[in-house]
Amino acid sequence: MLDDFFIRAVLAGLGIAAVAGPLGSFVVWRRMAYFGDATAHAAILGVAISLAFQVSIYAGTMLVALAMALAVSALVAREQAMDTMLGVLSHSALAIGLVAISFVPQARSDLSAYLFGDILAVGRGDLALIWAGAAGVLALLAWRWQRLLTASLNEELAMAAGIDPRVERLVLSLALAVLVALSIRVVGSLLISAMLIVPAAAARGLSRSPERMVGNATLIAALAVMGGLWASLHLDTPAGPSIITAAAAIFMVSQAFRRA
Amino acid sequence: MTALIQASGLTILRPGGSETVLQGVDFQIRPGEIVTVVGPNGSGKSSLVRALLGHMPLAAGRVERRPGLRIGYVPQRVQVDTTIPMTVRRFLSLPRRVGDRDAARVLARTGVGGVEARQLTQLSGGQFQRVLLARALLHDPQLLVLDEPTQGLDQPGIVAFYKLIEEVRRQTGAAVLMVSHDLLVVMRASDRVICLNGHVCCEGTPQHVSSAPEYRALFGAESEGTLALYRHHHDHDHDHHHHAGAH
Ligand SMILES: Nc1ncnc2c1ncn2[C@@H]1O[C@H](COP(=O)(O)OP(=O)(O)OP(=O)(O)O)[C@@H](O)[C@H]1O
Ligand SMILES: [Mg+2]
Numbered sequence: 001m002l003d004d005f006f007i008r009a010v011l012a013g014l015g016i017a018a019v020a021g022p023l024g025s026f027v028v029w030r031r032m033a034y035f036g037d038a039t040a041h042a043a044i045l046g047v048a049i050s051l052a053f054q055v056s057i058y059a060g061t062m063l064v065a066l067a068m069a070l071a072v073s074a075l076v077a078r079e080q081a082m083d084t085m086l087g088v089l090s091h092s093a094l095a096i097g098l099v100a101i102s103f104v105p106q107a108r109s110d111l112s113a114y115l116f117g118d119i120l121a122v123g124r125g126d127l128a129l130i131w132a133g134a135a136g137v138l139a140l141l142a143w144r145w146q147r148l149l150t151a152s153l154n155e156e157l158a159m160a161a162g163i164d165p166r167v168e169r170l171v172l173s174l175a176l177a178v179l180v181a182l183s184i185r186v187v188g189s190l191l192i193s194a195m196l197i198v199p200a201a202a203a204r205g206l207s208r209s210p211e212r213m214v215g216n217a218t219l220i221a222a223l224a225v226m227g228g229l230w231a232s233l234h235l236d237t238p239a240g241p242s243i244i245t246a247a248a249a250i251f252m253v254s255q256a257f258r259r260a
Numbered sequence: 261m262t263a264l265i266q267a268s269g270l271t272i273l274r275p276g277g278s279e280t281v282l283q284g285v286d287f288q289i290r291p292g293e294i295v296t297v298v299g300p301n302g303s304g305k306s307s308l309v310r311a312l313l314g315h316m317p318l319a320a321g322r323v324e325r326r327p328g329l330r331i332g333y334v335p336q337r338v339q340v341d342t343t344i345p346m347t348v349r350r351f352l353s354l355p356r357r358v359g360d361r362d363a364a365r366v367l368a369r370t371g372v373g374g375v376e377a378r379q380l381t382q383l384s385g386g387q388f389q390r391v392l393l394a395r396a397l398l399h400d401p402q403l404l405v406l407d408e409p410t411q412g413l414d415q416p417g418i419v420a421f422y423k424l425i426e427e428v429r430r431q432t433g434a435a436v437l438m439v440s441h442d443l444l445v446v447m448r449a450s451d452r453v454i455c456l457n458g459h460v461c462c463e464g465t466p467q468h469v470s471s472a473p474e475y476r477a478l479f480g481a482e483s484e485g486t487l488a489l490y491r492h493h494h495d496h497d498h499d500h501h502h503h504a505g506a507h
Contacts, residue, residue, distance in 0.1 A: 028343055029343050031343065078276075146354060146355040146357075147355055149344075149354055149355070150354045152344065153341060153344055153346065153351075154335075154338055154339070154341075156315070156335040156338070157333070157338065157354075158355070159313070160315070160331065160333040160335070161355045161356070163355060204343065204345065207345045208345050208379065209345055209346065209347060210344055210345060210346060212345070213345055
């Protein structure tokens with residue numbers, strides 16, 4: 001079954017959806033949209049470095065994304081008006097990554113695969129890594145669920161309960177970096193943060209508790225993956241953008257059914 | 261250590277600055293005591309509370325909390341992020357899960373029984389404040405720390421609130437540390453008042469504080485009201501003694 005490239009693509013997409021649901025919910029709750037952007041854009045620099053030093057793309061992107069996530073997280077803790085700063089970081093990271101990758105001859109040809117993903121080319125090894133990584137991130141989020149939720153709701157209340165909000169921020173940064181690394185081949189650097197935000201935003205209006213929202217976001221992300229891949233197969237559209245387009249379509253429909 | 265929290269020489273700097281917010285503050289609160297901190301806006305009341313809870317770095321001095329002290333805390337400004345869908349019931353179970361019975365009990369106690377299924381964002385300011393207090397009462401606190409807990413409450417709500425605090429203390433023996441601007445009510449409800457303005461201006465029994473020149477300088481006209489309250493009690497008391505003496 002895994003011999004079929006399309007089945008592999010679906011499974012890879014579902015692995016990403018499983019993480020994008022919960023993590024995307026946190027991104028929406030904590031208003032970290034730009035944070036996701038900056039981290040995902042840094043992945044291109046990670047690809048350039050990985051190719052130049054001939055290390056695994058997953059390891060390279062994860063390290064660079066993690067460095068970016070930590071840098072941004074430290075800045076957010078210090079400054080109040082972060083919007084501009086995050087915008088600067090996010091776009092600079094992308095531009096610097098694109099410049100860096102132009103120095104790596106073998107990457108130039110398939111640059112678009114890193115920007116928009118190449119889910120139909122996912123191999124068995126990628127699949128194993130995606131699912132192992134997804135399981136790891138989900139376990140991390142489940143373990144710290146109550147603490148993450150409290151810290152996201154209100155840091156002062158969290159501190160009073162003995163929770164260190166900085167630790168929870170770190171946990172989310174780490175989870176985000178792993179997701180970015182896992183998604184680079186599936187939806188690509190430019191669309192990772194869309195994969196985080198769009199399903200969670202669609203789930204927001206349909207959910208009355210954080211757990212429901214996570215469940216709904218995951219379901220919507222999974223539907224988007226299947227819908228996008230179906231379109232890609234039958235209409236010959238690019239897979240990554242098709243997945244996000246499907247998610248956006250679900251978002252628009254969800255707006256008609258808002259409850260809260 | 262008999263005190264629940266004991267602090268000495270607390271000096272706190274403004275976050276990200278070098279000006280002092282509080283200078284050389286000594287503080288303690290004993291079991292069952294109701295202590296209220298008063299002072300003008302920006303006088304460092306919330307900073308003191310947060311430092312006592314260990315949420316703020318100290319530039320000097322030290323704070324000792326009794327090991328294992330159970331604190332119920334209502335911060336001054338709770339901006340709950342509106343993007344998180346959250347019912348009152350779910351909120352009470354953060355971060356420690358509680359049973360339905362306990363949830364219903366504390367909500368009823370603070371006058372918002374039956375709001376379990378409501379979204380936090382659908383509560384009025386006063387209802388939300390009551391839910392916050394209910395949450396602080398869970399887990400059997402030995403000390404309640406309440407930073408302007410009556411903000412947004414209606415007048416009967418404020419009176420009922422101070423009654424509730426008295427009642428909680430009587431039933432559970434919990435101590436209460438409160439920040440408040442309701443000078444008149446504070447003076448009646450507290451065992452001890454601390455008047456703060458970057459440092460401790462004066463402290464002691466409500467009666468002592470309300471007649472202290474530092475307090476009167478700080479609160480001006482409003483302090484006349486509280487002073488009158490005590491003059492009245494005071495005179496009354498003296499009269500009583502005189503009469504007793506005369507007979
Ligand atoms: N996050 C912050 N960043 C910078 N300065 C702050 C911050 N929080 C408080 N301050 C400063 O610290 C001082 C004391 O603030 P604090 O909140 O403790 O006052 P307060 O007595 O609680 O006032 P209020 O009655 O308005 O609640 C103020 O001068 C304020 O400007
Ligand atoms: Mg304050």
